[in-house]
Amino acid sequence: MREMPRSALSFQESQPARPLGLLAWLHIDLPLLTGLLLLAFLGLAVLYSAGDQQMVLLNKQMIRLGVGFAAMILIAQLHPQHLRRWSPWIYLLGILMLMAVILVGEQGKGAQRWLDLGIVRFQPSEMFKLSLPMVIAWFLADHRLPPQLSRLLAAGLLTLLPVLLIAKQPDLGTAILVGAAGAIALFLAGISWYLIAAVGLSLAALGPAAWYLMHEYQRQRVLTFLNPESDPLGTGYHIIQSKIAIGSGGVGGKGWLNGTQSHLEFLPERHTDFIFAVISEEFGLVGVLALLCLYFFIILRGLYIASQAQDTFSRILAGALSLVFFVYLFVNTGMVTGLLPVVGVPLPLISYGGTSLVTILISFGILMSIHTHRKLLPT
């Protein structure tokens, strides 16, 4: 970067090509912001219906959204180089906190995930969805790409450590998302296709071993996934009811506030993980396709931002964060529609709940930071 041609600098000084105004000054990317706001408002409308029109739920969610968007804008102000410099330290801090959770964390519903920091209860596993792609991008961007095998192995270890710690809590949903985040960052860094194939094959071979290591309730979920009807009163009940809600929605849906399955309380967890079923029931195929388009637009914008990024760190990070967002979407909708097992992953920006909402919005803050802090070069 040091030997940038002088002409480039003078060009920048003489001709500001960037759009001026409040949005530019706040380092906000308008297309992304529009998409996210649309999703958030849609989410509130659906939550109003899914939460049985309780204003309490809605108010809490609005506060969370407010906090999330504020965090996003705040992060967008940071130069990506700062993020890059902090990456290893954030990662290290996260690992320490994960260990603290295992030692002193608070129990909640059979799993230990929370760290009580006095004012807020905090889920350290959540921050790895951000800090893992960051640390891998930081680690690999330092050297020539595609990475050598030794560096790849080290990056693999960087991924595996938090994934195992999170899986131990046990929090399968987050472990999968964090693992995916690491894998995606490695993929974007350009590891060879042969290696990808080899890892894929060995993972398939490790399936039986994973089965052995799983907790009883996790095995149960896989079993009921393969055959939901086997346990209609327990875990299978979720999937069966969710499919009924979706299927009965049809093409046009039953209309907002009119979903019978959700309102007669057949559908459990309808305002959290299974909110996609409520959307499908009330807005039908048309509504769902529109929603998927909106998500697709946001992901596409993220990938575009990644492709426009000017250094390897930003590129890998932006790409990975956009694709992690997509993994969120797929794991949740796949679960609700019965394509994937039931793993506790929320529908991004729509499900009721705080921690993941803020993480996702922060990741878009990083994308905006990467996009709006570019140096303008002559084209």
Added chain:
Amino acid sequence: MPQSSIKDHLYESQLFLSRAIVSGILVILVLLLLAGRMFYLQVAGHDHFTTLSKDNRVKLQPLPPTRGLIYDRNGLILAQNLPAYSLEITPERTPDVDATIQALRQIITITDEHVQRFHQLRTQHRRFDSIPLRVRLQDDEVARLSVNRHRFPGVDVKATLLRDYPQAMQTAHLLGYVGRINERELDIIDISNYSGTSYIGKNGVENSYESLLHGQVGLQQVEVNAKGRVLRVLENHSPKPGDNLHLFLDIDLQRIALEAMGEFNGAVAAIEIKSGGVLALVSKPGYNPNLFVEGLSTEAYAALKNSIDKPLFNRAIRGQYPPGSTVKPFIGLAGLEYGVVGYHQETYCPGYYQLPGKEHKYRDWKKWGHAEVHMEKAIVESCDVYYYELARTLGIDRLHEFLRGFGFGQPTGVDLAGELGGLLPSREWKRERRREPWYPGETLIVGIGQGYFLSTPLQLAAATATLANQGHHIRPRVVSLIEKADGSTQQSPKIIDDLKQLEPIHWTQIIDAMTQVIEGLRGTARSIRSDNYRIAGKTGTTQVFSIKQDEEYDEETVAKRKRDHALFIAFAPVEDPQIAVAVVVENGGHGGSVAAPIARKIMDRFLLKDDT
């Protein structure tokens, strides 16, 4: 970046771009897969799922567990669940709620308070929730309602189990009560375990043992009709009832203590010395906890809350009173132990005390003084001057350290929520809280248990028990036995935190002196001497400053509320201590004449099983 060059950057950028394009294609493929799945479910499977949704009859319903019972030490029931009928309205199914309530008023008694409470609950519930209008219906009311039921859509008479406290007033503060779950509590509890439960322990034992008393929710698979009404139960996973609790409490002692207090307000704590078990824990005035189960109207609650007698305030564990002369035995023990005074060593008491070089006179309660005083006489006659001198010699640091060992200045750790720790002043405390240095005069005042020094009645009883036990400290506890639904039982833990070893003779000397308080000719509590067993005790009388000048009361009330608090601590029998008692009578006057007889009655009952 040694190997970075323009060429590399270009290559890396292209490499990334190709990977991004591959990812984009993957994203599109997966989204298409999802869209296909949606098409399969919503278009191809639409008819099938619509049929299923129409006769979606199988629903999971929570079965709330039965709350655990609470017994006293003799197996007498203190908290139970009584079947009761309640009248509930589901707003969504009721065309005109107000008109319905008016019509219902023609049939059964519904007061404005009930209506107001109903509207209050309505704002906190969903419109298809069933909301109680009246609880505890009489049998004839139930009959009249069922005859007229067809007239009122959305109105149901429901049979529920309602928490009931047969001893009402007598156990109010100790047991606490259950009430409807509020919004703040919703954030704390495990919602799925509380689905179907609308009550939660709010105070006292009901609150501290909530997780045990509540139990585990059960589930039933039911067949319902299109309106959600249950037709048939298909499968049943029974709930696990809450644990029963057996307390150390003796309800007789509780009743006797309350009666003995007469017209006065105050608190009594009695502890079984061998176990640390709380035998009695009274705070007067009390209130009727059963009213809280039904739900109080805002006015009724405000009346209780704002009453000048503060009936909702648990004086026994939250009332912080200056301990007054009741701390003298502990300070005397400190003097002996630190070797600053001998048991028989005499001091002259002229009726006042002066710090060297200071004019200010610290008065004794006896204007003309006690003349020559040694430790026994100082405890028996409660000489203040002796303790001014002793406190000064010991100094605040040693006083603080020694008294802390007896549990002053910190919560006893009893298994009740909301206990306060009193205040044992120290140099650090004063520097931190008041930003002032410690003055020597303040040490003198601590020596007679006044000034900043505050303690709760339970703390006093626990300290007395530790004294009777010669330093063997057992943490006070209310629950003795936890009885699980399967019949297995579990003792509550006995937590021991002994004082460091003191000279045995010092214990005996102090206990001798305390015995003379009752048995000596000039003892301040000689009126409660018993022929059946020997008592050791100490009286206390503390001034009340708390009256505010701008409050308007009639003269008689003011005079009454300015009167001194009467205190008494005691244990018995002296030879083999069984029970320790602390009594605080607000505005009772003198400790020996007012507080001591209350303690005597409790000890009589416990030690002699005397029915009078």
